[in-house]
Amino acid sequence: MFNAPAPIDIDVSDQEMQLFQQLFRQHVGLHLPDSKKALLHSRLAGRMNELRLGSLGEYHALIARPSATAERQRAIDLITTNETYFFREQRHFDFLKEQLLPTLGIVSHLKVWSAASSSGEEAYSLAMLLGEQRRQAAWSVFASDISQRVLSFGRRGLYPMARGQNIPEAYLKRYCLCGTGKYEGHFLIAPELRRKVQFEQRNLMDLSQDADQQYDIIFLRNVIIYFDFETKVEVIRAVTRKLKQGGHLIVGHSESLHGMPLDLQMLSPSIYWKSR
Structure with a gap:
């Protein structure tokens, strides 16, 4: 028998916090405020224990x-929500x-992008709706996220x-397969729907x-809230370059593009139209 290693006590210094703030902003644009020291500690402590690293500075030097x-x-x-x-x-x-x-x-092949798809619930919600509303017309959903872990889900x-409690009953019956045996208590998105959703x-x-x-x-919902204003503008501009003329951008209800120099018209506080 071997005793488990004692947990490593991690204290986040101002200098270490600045190192991670710079790293996450550089690689994913994430704004990690000073108030998130406890979150940084809690999210990374387990991994640091696995690697037998004694400080956040050592882990930063590694990554x-x-x-x-x-x-x-x-x-x-680990850090992203x-x-x-x-x-x-x-x-x-x-x-x-x-x-x-x-x-x-009249659109021959409707293309939808779930740009912060997480573990796929948004993308499959869109797919179910499109499957019902465009039964005789072509469509596809592209689902993306920064996290490989959630993309695999x-x-x-x-x-x-x-997790399916908000799915309309008709969609559950048509697009969700009830698990049996070791998958009891789970449901699987039907193959014909999964084939039309690409995760990258x-x-x-x-x-x-x-x-x-x-x-x-x-x-692009519930993601720009994690960026500072400058990064928000940069990301929205990059994303809307992928939007067709006359296309629609939808952000989260708690998010606002107010004050951003963008070629978008607001239809409602979270729904925007690219007029040119």
Whole structure:
């Protein structure tokens, strides 16, 4: 028998906090305020114990190396918040169903981007709605996130049954398969829906690899709240360059683009239209 190693006590100094603030801003644009010292400590302590590192300075030195791509990604996964659920902020889906999608029947292949998709609930919510509203027309959903960990959950499409409480009954029956045996208490997104949702890692600070891609609708919800104003403007401009003329950008209800120099017209506080 071997005794488990004693937990390492981590105290976050101002200097260490500044190092991580600079690193996360550089790589993902994340604004980590000084008030988040406790969060930094709690999110990274377990991993540092695994690596037998005694200070945050040592861990920063490790993940700051250019070659430390995998460990740096792991730290980003630990720090970033991935709270989501199916049909979150229902009014956006009501807008799509009742006002927007009926006007897009002439679009031969409707392309939607879930730009901060987390573990896939938003992307599959969009897919269910499109599957119902465009049964005879082509559509696809591109789902992206900075975190490889949550993207793997999205690709799998397997969720605890409790996560489906906001999914309309008709969608549950049509697009969700009830698990049995070891998957009892879970549901799986139907294969025909999963085939139309593509999950890929994207950093909103660098979208150069998708230079020619254009979308009719972009969901960028509950992510820019983690950026400072300058980074918000940079990200929104980069994202809206992927939006077709006449396309729609939808942000979270708690987010605002007020005061940003953007070529967008506000239709409601969280729904914007690219007029040119």
